[in-house]
Amino acid sequence: MDLMPTASEEAFRSAARAWLAVNVPDQPRPTEVSAAAAYDVAWQRKLFDHGWAGVSWPKEHGGLGLSLTEQVVWFEESTRARAPQPGANFIGLSHAGPTLIALASEEQKAHHLPRILRADSIWCQGFSEPNAGSDLAGLRTRAVVDGNELVVTGQKVWTSFAVHAQYQELLVRTSSEGDKHRGISWVIGDMRLPGIEIRPIVTMDQMAHFCEVFYNDVRIPIENVVGGLNNGWAVALANLGFERATALTAAQIELAQQVEDLIMLARETTDASGRALIEDDDIRRCLAQCRADVMALRAMTYGIVSRLARVPIPGPEGSMVRLYFTQLVQRVQRLAMDVIADGALDLDFKGTEGRDWVRNFLLSFKDTISGGTKDIQRNIIAGRILGLPRS
Ligand SMILES: Cc1cc2nc3c(=O)[nH]c(=O)nc-3n(C[C@H](O)[C@H](O)[C@H](O)COP(=O)(O)OP(=O)(O)OC[C@H]3O[C@@H](n4cnc5c(N)ncnc54)[C@H](O)[C@@H]3O)c2cc1C
Helix, strand or coil, rough: CCCCCCHHHHHHHHHHHHHHHHHHHHHHHCHHHHHHHHHHHHHHHHHCCCCCCCCCCCCHHHHCCHHHHHHHHHHHHHHHHCCCHHHHHHHHHHHHHHHHHHHHHHHHHHHHHHHHHHCCEEEECCEECCEEECHHHHHCCCCEEECCCCEEEEEEEECCHHHHHEEEEEEEECCCCCCCCEEEEEEECCCCCCEEEEEEEECCCCCCCCEEEHHHHHEHHHHHECCCCCCCCHHHHHHHHHHCCCCCHHHHHHHHHHHHHHHHHHCEEEEECCEEECCHHHHHHHHHHHHHHHHHHHHHHHHHHHHHHHCCCCCCCCCHHEEEEEEEEHHHHHHHHHHHHHHHHHCCCCCCCCCCCHHHHHHHEEEHHCCCCCCHHHHHHHEEEEEEECC
């Protein structure tokens, strides 16, 4: 991959930087879930209305039709300007949308892609079930074909933002014959259909972004199936490929900024003797290691982007970058607790740069679970990339 920017990429960077400099909201994202979702929608709509949404999405569906490199440039400039992250729009923008672009029919794309880009529809993911998380292909939510409809019965769990979502990337079992990976279908599920019951799960921090979703004879038009009936495992793999390989690109770029902020915080924070923490050998060494590691992460990110220019649907290689990234996030957040020391007891502690260090530390525990646990990522790397035997 040639890392030297082209003239048009440089021009795009300058234009993005200039627009972001005057348009990033002054107000931080609220912590309450509904207010946070409204904030995310408002930001995404502003991007759309000003022509910045979907940098690498097709022009005919509301995007800018530019390259993935320009998409990365946009993320870099957004990070630099401390612009909001996609938040509640994450699933639609980062993996439902790319999956539809790759595998949906023209009608499905024309209907859904502009709505995702304009934040007219928030998406959620209905994959995990009480007995099918890591063993996703063991899912039991059933869909029976009845004329032009699928009749869905079952339960999903850990569905992020289900209460705010209009649509869902939904995996259902449409056949029980043969291998469990066959007989799964990937369906566009309308969350407002009769028979859907959403129960928010209130977590320890009193937030309710997780939900249980129950399906009681929910009738979904069969035309909502993407990639063909009983062919949903292939669509799910593409979907998970995007979720693991590219969905976190913005967050990976943002992590480099967090490390720089942490270095600044270590310069500003003093210990009991009045010495700046950056003078502490252990802290300095860990900070230097994190800075080196985010550079390695950047190289992996560019590698993925470069590969996607040739192979449009990511394969198992996304598990390598996801595993490295999620463990690095946890290391950076843990180090932040050492730097802020007593501040770690205050949930609302913010450094001068306004970061929620304590909340981010607590949230980082989820990173090696969501999108497939770190054990599952290791299994994928071992089996599908290294070709190692199963036992
Ligand atoms: C923040 C967050 C957001 C999420 N959002 C969504 C969402 O929007 N939609 C959705 O569908 N799901 C979502 N999930 C669920 C997530 O995908 C599952 O939690 C994850 O796949 C693990 O499944 P599980 O919780 O059932 O754990 P289990 O599969 O029961 O795993 C339990 C433990 O056993 C280990 N384990 C299991 N199988 C193996 C194996 N074969 N080899 C080695 N170790 C193994 C796991 O690594 C884990 O440590 C979210 C999870 C989190 C944390």
